[in-house]
Amino acid sequence: MNISRREFFTMAGASATGAVLLSPLQAFYAKPAIAAGPYGNLVTDPNGVLDLPFGFTYRELSKRGQTMNDGYKVPGGHDGMGAFPGSDGSTILIRNHELTPSSSNGLGAPNNKKYNSKGRGGCTKLVVSSSRTLLDHRGVLAGTIRNCAGGPTPSGSWLSCEETFETNNSKKHGYVFEVPSSATTFVTPVPLTAMGRFNHEAAAVDPNTGYIYMTEDRGNGLFYRFVPNQSSNLSAGGTLYALKITGLSGINTATSFPKNTPKAVEWVQIINPDPSTDTVRTEGYNNGAARFSGGEGIFYGSGYVYFTCKSGGSSGDGQVWRYSPANNTVELYLEPNNSGVLDNPDNLVVFPNRDIFLCEDGDGTDYILGITPSGSLYKFAKNALNTSEFAGVCFSPDGQTMFVNMQTPGITFAIWGPW
Known part of the structure; x- marks a missing residue:
């Protein structure tokens, strides 16, 4: 997502380095630095x-405007990204591009794709060698709008989410699209309509x-769960x-929600997941669903589904939540x-264990922030180039390389060191 907090609040109605305990004490949270x-x-x-900690190194892998192996230019708007195992120890990255029909640096592709x-x-798809060199990059999904974030699946595909609800050129948008990491050319885009039509951000x-x-x-917005008819075939609905x-029917979780207190949850069915008007969240809320302020990244790890709300909290500076599938509870974590x-x-992303x-x-x-298992928050990397957001953080299958995007000017980095 690339709008500022002030713009977000309009639509919706100097940091320091590295650890703060995830304590309920507001006085401790009020410290100006960590x-x-x-x-x-x-x-x-x-x-x-x-800027990185001592011993860590980075490399620019793929940058907007470079010519890819398929002859098209690397588009801009680098956003969500997933990492998958490739051959000979390589890593496959599927990278989103959050671009609109008016973007001047869009993804080129044949019209029939x-x-x-x-x-x-x-x-776009990137193949990165075990020595962190770019072997190949090319387009694999085209003609969509505002592909913000997404999520990897156990079958090795990437779920790319459109953060929009517009109808353009007689085409409805606001869907999730699946891209196999094995794709070697542009896939045929199939909107997964049963997963809902709304301002999607990410999936886990x-x-x-x-x-x-x-x-x-x-x-x-709401927090959703999709139960597929066939886990290995999402097109089956x-x-x-x-x-x-x-x-707590219909609660707004943006402010005054107790921290570190798991709450039991229920799941209300969305009867019309593919509406002609933007009503999915309204339908859910009318049936008691909780509202979350600016749902953003989400990732499954260590037995929890962690997700962020960019504008949550009394200051509007954000929250981190976690849902426990085993206990069917949700908790304001940070x-x-x-x-x-x-x-x-x-x-x-949750770094395994x-x-x-x-x-x-x-x-x-x-910054890229880290949260330790013992509950401390720290700064891991700083954007020293400009004020653009970081996006798409993920790790190689062996856990030795972090990959991340800088949305503007559009750069994908590999970062490694003494993890």
Whole structure:
């Protein structure tokens, strides 16, 4: 998502380095800065691009305007991204491009491979060697609009989410599209209409059940669960639900919600998941679903579905939530109400059995933040180039390389070091 917090509030109605305990004490949250994390303080990059802890290195892999292997240019608007195992120890990245029909740096593709001939967004595929060099990059999904974030599936595909509800060129948008990581050319775009038509942000799959959880980037958005008829064939349809907190029908979770207190939930069915007008969240709310303020990144890890709300909290600086599938509970995990600690969290990833890493999309300098299993928050990387957001953070299958995007000017980085 690439709008500022002030713009978000209109539509919806200077940070410091690295750890703050995830404590309920507001006084502790009010500290203007947070201490160095487990990797130490950030070191100033002499090239003025990425500040990282000592011992960490980065490389630019793919940048807007470069010519890809299929002859098209790398489009802009780098956003959500997923990592998959490739051959010979390589990593496959499927990268979203959050672009509108008016974008000047859209994704080129044959018209017969576009969902909408006027759509400029979509996905590109990168293949990165074990030595972190780019082997190949090309387009794989085209003709869509505002492909913001998404999520990987256990079958090795990427769910690319449109953050829009518009109808353009007689084509309805606001859907999820599936892209196999094995694709070697543009796939035929198929909207997964049963997964809902709304301002999708991101998706996460519970590998134990095949249920897909989704966020909605609206100030009064909902938190969704899709139960597929066939986990390995999402085109076969399924049932869409929205989360309702038991005993708190229709609650707005943006402010005054208790932290670190799991709440039992229920799931209300969305009867009309593919409406002609933007009513999915209204239908859910009218049946008691909880509202979440600016749902953003989501990821399954360590037994939880973690997700962020960019404009939640009394200060509007953001929240981190987690849903427990095993216990069917939801919990407000983190709400600092201090932009010096957390400034509009966006995409996130759970590093297996270790830290959560999330991307900031704030009004000033943005960071990649880490949250340790013991509950401390720290700065891992700083955008030293400009004030653009980080997006698409993910890890290679061996856990040795972090991949992340800088949305503007549109750069994909590999980062490695002493994890």
